[in-house]
Amino acid sequence: xxxxxxxxxxxxxxxxxxxxxxxxxxxxxxxxxxxxxxxxxxxxxxxxxxxxxxxxxxxxxxxxxxxxxxxxxxxxxxxxxxxxxxxxxxxxxxxxxxxxxxxxxxxxxxxxxxxxxxxxxxxxxxxxxxxxxxxxxxxxxxxxxxxxxxxxxxxxxxxxxxxxxxxxxxxxxxxxxxxxxxxxxxxxxxxxxxxxxxxxxxxxxxxxxx
Numbered sequence: 001x002x003x004x005x006x007x008x009x010x011x012x013x014x015x016x017x018x019x020x021x022x023x024x025x026x027x028x029x030x031x032x033x034x035x036x037x038x039x040x041x042x043x044x045x046x047x048x049x050x051x052x053x054x055x056x057x058x059x060x061x062x063x064x065x066x067x068x069x070x071x072x073x074x075x076x077x078x079x080x081x082x083x084x085x086x087x088x089x090x091x092x093x094x095x096x097x098x099x100x101x102x103x104x105x106x107x108x109x110x111x112x113x114x115x116x117x118x119x120x121x122x123x124x125x126x127x128x129x130x131x132x133x134x135x136x137x138x139x140x141x142x143x144x145x146x147x148x149x150x151x152x153x154x155x156x157x158x159x160x161x162x163x164x165x166x167x168x169x170x171x172x173x174x175x176x177x178x179x180x181x182x183x184x185x186x187x188x189x190x191x192x193x194x195x196x197x198x199x200x201x202x203x204x205x206x207x208x209x210x
Contacts, residue, residue: 005087009105017135018093028206043104059116090130100151119163126165137177
């Protein structure tokens with residue numbers, strides 16, 4: 001059965017654009033038929049701990065003799081890795097927090113970016129589709145003073161696309177705080193149109209991937 005791993009990381013459980021958009025993808029995925037299953041991981045409501053030791057950055061065979069990992073930490077990392085490996089398609093909601101990914105999502109990244117297991121010369125996820133939904137409160141258009149301030153999207157490209165070799169489908173919406181910050185208010189209509197376009201794109205991807 002085709003399986004979707006649906007990951008959210010927004011701390012806003014009521015008004016999150018990224019959550020709204022990933023939910024649209026998941027709904028369209030389920031609409032394909034009962035065999036299209038969804039595994040849900042909410043990194044905000046059930047956060048992963050930060051790495052208990054730097055030894056978890058490495059495969060067991062690559063650790064130094066004095067590097068030890070508690071069995072429960074090893075088991076948790078393996079659980080997260082197995083969950084990712086089992087997915088036919090991965091969906092990640094990644095709002096931009098202080099110009100980068102939420103710390104909860106970074107904790108997940110630290111559990112899966114393991115050279116010799118999922119990354120580097122060994123890439124069992126090579127070519128696997130991963131859809132990233134990045135929501136940005138302000139604008140980062142080319143030619144503006146803030147065009148280089150989005151440090152979240154490059155992290156996702158580097159880890160998922162380059163290190164893990166996955167097929168990245170990035171979807172980005174901006175000015176999502178136009179309804180809250182007066183200086184961004186003139187962008188409200190444009191922001192709403194961008195969200196609508198993103199929803200259409202995500203529903204199309206959900207109907208065709210896997």
